[in-house]
Amino acid sequence: xxxxxxxxxxxxxxxxxxxxxxxxxxxxxxxxxxxxxxxxxxxxxxxxxxxxxxxxxxxxxxxxxxxxxxxxxxxxxxxxxxxxxxxxxxxxxxxxxxxxxxxxxxxxxxxxxxxxxxxxxxxxxxxxxxxxxxxxxxxxxxxxxxxxxxxxxxxxxxxxxxxxxxxxxxxxxxxxxxxxxxxxxxxxxxxxxxxxxxxxxxxxxxxxxxxxxxxxxxxxxxxxxxx
Ligand code: ADP
Ligand code: ZN
Numbered sequence: 001x002x003x004x005x006x007x008x009x010x011x012x013x014x015x016x017x018x019x020x021x022x023x024x025x026x027x028x029x030x031x032x033x034x035x036x037x038x039x040x041x042x043x044x045x046x047x048x049x050x051x052x053x054x055x056x057x058x059x060x061x062x063x064x065x066x067x068x069x070x071x072x073x074x075x076x077x078x079x080x081x082x083x084x085x086x087x088x089x090x091x092x093x094x095x096x097x098x099x100x101x102x103x104x105x106x107x108x109x110x111x112x113x114x115x116x117x118x119x120x121x122x123x124x125x126x127x128x129x130x131x132x133x134x135x136x137x138x139x140x141x142x143x144x145x146x147x148x149x150x151x152x153x154x155x156x157x158x159x160x161x162x163x164x165x166x167x168x169x170x171x172x173x174x175x176x177x178x179x180x181x182x183x184x185x186x187x188x189x190x191x192x193x194x195x196x197x198x199x200x201x202x203x204x205x206x207x208x209x210x211x212x213x214x215x216x217x218x219x220x221x222x223x224x225x226x227x
Contacts, residue, residue, distance in 0.1 A: 009089025019127030
């Protein structure tokens with residue numbers, strides 16, 4: 001890769017179908033490297049919870065399983081990154097989700113260099129089953145597979161089905177992924193930024209694969225997304 005420097009605070013993107021385990025794995029990556037975990041889904045859920053006019057607009061898209069419009073997404077990401085975002089490093093979870101969003105990110109962080117993109121690969125039928133049978137902590141967002149009931153093991157919050165995990169919304173989210181986000185995976189691959197990770201297995205098994213892939217960061221530098 002580019003300059004042989006070791007990034008102290010890497011800039012990592014994580015792609016993956018809804019149900020690929022992105023959120024869980026991004027939290028681990030963030031802890032490993034001491035970088036912020038920026039999840040657009042979590043940011044939008046917080047916006048919806050505030051029940052402002054903007055929150056109601058965002059909710060309509062999320063409840064339908066559709067993407068929130070790019071201008072709103074960009075505002076939220078720019079705000080969260082702040083002026084020093086690139087310098088602090090990041091693991092971006094759920095953004096960018098389309099080729100236009102990737103181009104907007106490159107503009108936002110100009111000059112922009114990306115250290116790694118991971119695509120967490122699971123087949124659609126596995127993803128569908130995970131989503132429609134999981135419960136999620138309403139407080140910290142931790143996922144509990146298989147419909148287990150009780151309090152969250154992390155924070156004691158109450159676990160419940162996510163509003164957009166019903167069968168028809170899941171079908172819509174998976175279709176949107178195939179149409180809009182899957183092309184971004186190929187786009188990043190052509191720029192030699194992408195490592196595809198098999199997302200099947202227990203979270204710890206997937207995490208070990210991700211750790212191995214992230215070890216390339218210890219010997220390589222950054223690539224310019226815009227080139
Ligand atoms: P999942 O990947 O399982 O769909 P997320 O929590 O990442 O879950 O996203 C939930 C919802 O938030 C999406 O269905 C979409 O409505 C909205 N959203 C999140 N990230 C983006 C994005 N980058 N662009 C547009 N909409 C987004
Ligand atoms: Zn919790």
